[in-house]
Amino acid sequence: MANVPTELLRALPQVEEVLQHPYLAPLEQAPPHRFAADAVRSVIDRLRQRIISGERPEIDLEEIAYAAAVRALSLGKPSLRRVVNASGVVIHTNLGRSPLAPEAIAAVNDVITGYSTLEYSVQNMARGSRHNHCERLISAITGAEAAIAVNNNAAAVMMVLNEFARGREAIVSRGELIEIGGSFRIPDIMEQSNARMVEVGATNKTHLADYERAITPDTAMLLKVHPSNFLIQGFTESVGIAELRRVADSCNKAHATGIPLMIYEDQGSGAFVDLTSAVGSRAESTIAASLKAGADLVSFSGDKLLGGPQAGIIVGRKEYIDRLKKNPLARALRLDKMTLAALEATLRLYLSPDATRRIPTLRMLTESADDVRKRVETLRMKVADRLPRSFAKLEIVPEISRAGGGALPMYDIPTYALQMEFLQGTAQRCDEYLVRQCPIPIIARLSKDRLLFDGRTILSTEEVEIIADGICRYFAQMQGGSDE
Numbered sequence: 001m002a003n004v005p006t007e008l009l010r011a012l013p014q015v016e017e018v019l020q021h022p023y024l025a026p027l028e029q030a031p032p033h034r035f036a037a038d039a040v041r042s043v044i045d046r047l048r049q050r051i052i053s054g055e056r057p058e059i060d061l062e063e064i065a066y067a068a069a070v071r072a073l074s075l076g077k078p079s080l081r082r083v084v085n086a087s088g089v090v091i092h093t094n095l096g097r098s099p100l101a102p103e104a105i106a107a108v109n110d111v112i113t114g115y116s117t118l119e120y121s122v123q124n125m126a127r128g129s130r131h132n133h134c135e136r137l138i139s140a141i142t143g144a145e146a147a148i149a150v151n152n153n154a155a156a157v158m159m160v161l162n163e164f165a166r167g168r169e170a171i172v173s174r175g176e177l178i179e180i181g182g183s184f185r186i187p188d189i190m191e192q193s194n195a196r197m198v199e200v201g202a203t204n205k206t207h208l209a210d211y212e213r214a215i216t217p218d219t220a221m222l223l224k225v226h227p228s229n230f231l232i233q234g235f236t237e238s239v240g241i242a243e244l245r246r247v248a249d250s251c252n253k254a255h256a257t258g259i260p261l262m263i264y265e266d267q268g269s270g271a272f273v274d275l276t277s278a279v280g281s282r283a284e285s286t287i288a289a290s291l292k293a294g295a296d297l298v299s300f301s302g303d304k305l306l307g308g309p310q311a312g313i314i315v316g317r318k319e320y321i322d323r324l325k326k327n328p329l330a331r332a333l334r335l336d337k338m339t340l341a342a343l344e345a346t347l348r349l350y351l352s353p354d355a356t357r358r359i360p361t362l363r364m365l366t367e368s369a370d371d372v373r374k375r376v377e378t379l380r381m382k383v384a385d386r387l388p389r390s391f392a393k394l395e396i397v398p399e400i401s402r403a404g405g406g407a408l409p410m411y412d413i414p415t416y417a418l419q420m421e422f423l424q425g426t427a428q429r430c431d432e433y434l435v436r437q438c439p440i441p442i443i444a445r446l447s448k449d450r451l452l453f454d455g456r457t458i459l460s461t462e463e464v465e466i467i468a469d470g471i472c473r474y475f476a477q478m479q480g481g482s483d484e
């Protein structure tokens with residue numbers, strides 16, 4: 001602290017002084033004048049922090065005024081908006097995971113334009129429950145006795161542990177103590193829900209006997225967690241649901257008067273259809289299979305492999321789901337009408353035999369590389385038509401797409417991408433231009449000074465057009481000399 005250059009701190013301008021600058025003068029007339037003052041204050045504060053932490057930033061009134069004007073004006077621009085995903089990561093968590101099917105979008109529109117049957121039963125002409133809209137559909141698809149949907153799967157895990165393992169023990173394999181990202185860690189969730197975690201086995205191997213030895217009269221559940229975003233390979237062993245079911249059954253028989261030991265699986269991605277024919281042995285086992293193997297409860301996300309809106313769905317035995325519906329967390333974590341509408345419409349698509357083609361996430365995951373190639377070919381032609389050959393080398397290359405979202409972690413999806421090698425400008429600059437300057441940001445893949453546009457996640461010919469346009473505009477503004 002002793003070395004803070006006070007002369008620099010003193011050189012920082014007053015807020016009022018910056019507000020007089022011509023950059024900010026027009027904003028002064030706008031009704032939210034205090035937004036301009038707030039913006040100036042935050043720009044000056046940031047400079048002050050940098051000085052205090054030992055930097056020596058240049059203090060320039062014009063620059064401060066400009067940064068403040070940009071900041072104040074940006075309030076009026078949408079922050080959450082559409083992007084084009086040419087990264088090839090299908091369930092891209094940063095880009096909103098699953099795009100919705102047209103049927104789901106229409107359902108949302110229908111419900112938000114006016115009033116709805118959110119908690120009203122037309123049959124009874126009386127109060128209904130929002131839990132009813134999706135439950136029968138989920139049961140029909142998965143074979144579950146009952147179901148409930150909440151805000152997301154993290155919330156679902158939390159609620160199950162809170163209801164059934166609060167103050168008691170949940171046994172989980174050390175190979176499944178995962179972090180999913182965004183500070184969702186199984187041990188932390190356990191702690192939050194007041195369940196006592198009992199770890200068994202080793203990172204690579206957990207045997208049935210490990211679970212058996214750990215069971216005490218205080219054990220509430222055997223917990224299985226899908227390892228989602230990683231795969232342990234080599235000398236490994238884990239215990240499946242069916243084996244755990246046998247252990248729980250013999251335990252419950254021996255202590256028929258106690259609270260039964262339950263089996264709960266956090267399945268993660270929400271696989272409703274068996275993708276084995278499309279993606280081979282890497283396909284995840286389905287929710288129906290987990291229930292059939294003997295899980296009492298299974299939870300999963302609505303917006304990963306399921307391909308719907310953000311949600312967390314819990315399926316299983318009716319007596320357990322009924323208890324969850326009464327847990328105060330069910331009220332705190334409930335879904336809103338837009339999500340329910342989108343979820344219900346997405347679920348209904350699963351009733352049709354061509355669900356894999358009608359749900360965008362499943363369609364993208366299962367589309368053949370040859371079909372992807374056709375879209376990339378169109379993109380190449382559109383760019384080649386408008387771009388002199390001396391600007392960039394365009395090539396269609398075989399590549400690998402990823403499922404993302406912790407689903408099918410090691411599955412290499414063969415795909416095709418348009419690869420651009422830059423003879424003018426650079427891949428980095430173009431990448432920045434496409435993200436920052438295009439009206440609809442375009443997310444490509446930067447790889448060794450080349451820019452790749454993976455056709456698998458490009459959703460339509462409109463998006464092909466948007467990308468071609470963005471690329472051409474990058475070169476045009478560069479020729480025009482306006483490239484900063």
Ligand SMILES: *Cc1c(COP(=O)(O)O)cnc(C)c1O
Nearest residue numbers: 152153154226228267268301406
């Ligand atoms: C993704 C995932 C979660 C978190 O689900 P959200 O819907 O993102 O809250 C929890 N558990 C597993 C195994 C997952 O893959």
